[in-house]
Amino acid sequence: MSSKKIKAQMRVFQELENQLLIQADKLGVKDDYNPIKIKEMEYDALKNHLLSFYSERSNIEYEMQVLGTDKKEVLIKLEKLEIYIKRAERLLDMYKKYFGKVFKTQNEEKEKIEKFLTKSRISVSVGEN
Amino acid sequence: MAYEAPTIAANLSQDKMFSAQKAAYQKLKEEVPKEKQNEGTQQMSSLVWETVEGKDGSKTYKVGMQDTVYLAAASSALAEDEVESLSKNNNLRFRDKTLQVLKNKMVKLAMDTFSHNFFVAELSKMGVGVITFQMGLLGISPAEIEKLMSKAREEKNIAVKNGLAQVASEKALFGIVTGAKIV
Incomplete structure (x- = not known):
């Protein structure tokens, strides 16, 4: 697929997401769907797809080994499945990196705030006079 | 653009609807005894509720005072598929059927009030107002209407959640x- 088509499709996904987020906003639950939460949903969906690919692969392998099927169609299917699994695993790694990066920046910001709060602590001494 | 969820208490136009409906109902109550006096001379028409393909036979109901309201409500709120689905349920009588249709329609419209499309949302709000009015005339309490609204809200919430999961x-x-x- 050309990069133009991919971009167009991504825009469609973005538009659908935006529309649903507007609806969530009207319902007053937009905070439940922040960008990280949406990425988490994508990550979960990706994992589910990967699991179904794994099970499909094991089914095909079982069919080939036990039933002795070695048809060209099955081999092509298995090959395609391998490609999809590799891509899914690569995407999963990318998501993990993304989450790592997000959590790292969040921790850094948290540390900065804590540092600022400890620095700007005001001490008051109360004398007898 | 900021929106307010259509609640019964907060919406001024709906408040007006309620008061108008209350007044109309009161008037109707007062007029009933007079009508009863004239019952002997008044020509009563009848209403036929046909079931699917007439297999179960058509049912005829005498049109009473309040039935005109039911009829108006039904004719404005019914969609063909809804009539069909309800007609198959023979246990329901005409009034129950109308109420059921109105309730279903109300939930659907209330769900649409949260639409991202401005026109859909505004038209749905108008529709909810009209159906609320009709339901009020048919004696449904505001508490029950509010219950329907919260049901619609819950259903929309689930729909949004499922939609986002589907897109993901x-x-x-x-x-x-x-x-x-x-990523």
Whole structure:
């Protein structure tokens, strides 16, 4: 697929997401769907797809080994499945990196705030006079 | 643009609707005894509720005072598929059927009031107002209407959640199939 088509499709996904987020906003639950939460949903969906690919692969392998099927169609299917699994695993790694990066920046910001709060602590001494 | 969820208490136009409906109902109550006096001379018409393809036979109901309201409500709120689905349920009588249709329609319209499309949302709000009025005339309490509104809200919430999950799933699948970087 050309990069133009991919971009167009991504825009469609973005538009659908935006529309649903507007609806969530009207319902007053937009905070439940922040960008990280949406990425988490994508990550979960990706994992589910990967699991179904794994099970499909094991089914095909079982069919080939036990039933002795070695048809060209099955081999092509298995090959395609391998490609999809590799891509899914690569995407999963990318998501993990993304989450790592997000959590790292969040921790850094948290540390900065804590540092600022400890620095700007005001001490008051109360004398007898 | 900021929106307010259509609640019965907060919406001024709906408040007006309620007061108008209350007044109309009161008037109707007062007029009933007079009508009863004239009953001997008044020509009563009848209403026929046909079931699907007439297999179960058509049912005839005498049109009473309040039935005109039911009729008006039904004719404005019924969609063909809804009539069919309800007609198959022979246990329901005409009034129950109308109420059921109105309730279903109300939930659907109330769900649409949260639509991202401005026109759909505004038209749905108008529709909710009209149906609220009709339901009020048919004696449904505001508490029950409010219950329907909260039911619609819950259903919409679930629909949004499922929609986002569906988009996420399709996006992930698209990334797998095309190898596009979706992160």
